[in-house]
Amino acid sequence: MQHTGIATLDQLINLLTRLPGIGRKTAQRLAMFVLKSDPDYAQQLAQAVLNVKSEIHFCKRCFNIAEDDLCSICADPKRDVSKICVVEDIVDIMAIEEAHVYHGLYHVLGGAISPLAGTMPEDLHIRELIERVKSEAVKEILMALNPSTEGEATMIYISRLLKDSGVTLTRLASGVPFGSHLEYLDSATIGRAIDSRREL
Numbered sequence: 153m154q155h156t157g158i159a160t161l162d163q164l165i166n167l168l169t170r171l172p173g174i175g176r177k178t179a180q181r182l183a184m185f186v187l188k189s190d191p192d193y194a195q196q197l198a199q200a201v202l203n204v205k206s207e208i209h210f211c212k213r214c215f216n217i218a219e220d221d222l223c224s225i226c227a228d229p230k231r232d233v234s235k236i237c238v239v240e241d242i243v244d245i246m247a248i249e250e251a252h253v254y255h256g257l258y259h260v261l262g263g264a265i266s267p268l269a270g271t272m273p274e275d276l277h278i279r280e281l282i283e284r285v286k287s288e289a290v291k292e293i294l295m296a297l298n299p300s301t302e303g304e305a306t307m308i309y310i311s312r313l314l315k316d317s318g319v320t321l322t323r324l325a326s327g328v329p330f331g332s333h334l335e336y337l338d339s340a341t342i343g344r345a346i347d348s349r350r351e352l
Contacts, residue, residue, distance in 0.1 A: 161187065213284070215260040215277050217242055225249075225258060232256040234291040238281060238310070240264050240298055243335040248296060251343035256294070259284065264302035265309055271302075273309060281310070285317050294349055295323045298333050311352050321352035 161183060168179035186194055210216070211223035214236075218224070225231060225245070235256025239245055245258050261276045284290065293314060297303035311321050324345040334342060 210260075214258050215242075215262060215280070216245055216258055230255070234289055235294060236281070236284065236288075236290055236292070237294040237296050239296050239334070240303065240306075241335070244296065244298075247334045247337065247339070248342055248346065251339040251346065253343040253346050254294075256292075261297075261306065264297060264300070264306040266302045266305075269302075276306075278310060278313070282313055285314060285319055290319055292320045292322060294346070295321065295352065296334065296346070299324075307352065322349040323352050324349055 164183045164186065165176070165179045168174055168182050169176055171179075174182070186197065207219055208217050209219075211218040211226055212221050213226045214223060216223040216225060218226075220227070232255050235254075236259050237245075237248065237254055237256055238259045238261060239248070240261055240263055242260055245260065248254055248258075259277065259281045261278065261281070263271050263276055265271060265273055265276065281293075285293070293310075295307045295310065297307055307323060314321060324342075325347075
């Protein structure tokens, strides 16, 4: 591993390499950009990182990111409260919202059931989803989990829990390739998958 010989710069490079998708060369370029940039920009960047950690938390209803008790989607009176789209991660909400075809609410599980990775049902926000179905006027649960073995297992598990709830369970259409992640799909593909969703 190459070092610049300057401890403070090496520290920044090493921290940047811990970001997903950032290799050492990219981290070096980013660090040099920060070094050469206006001091005000560096200050704003540092403050923005601190603000994200101190001011953003999880929505108490759906576990999306929020600055208040509820996220902007849960707080929006125009959203269809009879529909809940269940996703694995917050980035999946961003991907679905870009498609502009879904207007209901969301529920973020925080992952998928994966015994091999040590993720069990109790590690996810499944219990909270069941409570929402019981306490809210929910008519449809759209399972928008990643098309993977773990995603399928999680869908089956949740569908069994909701079998007698009277709620319609749907899933994304097969236009989403198996093994892919929603965050990497284009909005048109996600939009078609939501529009042609089918019952579980």
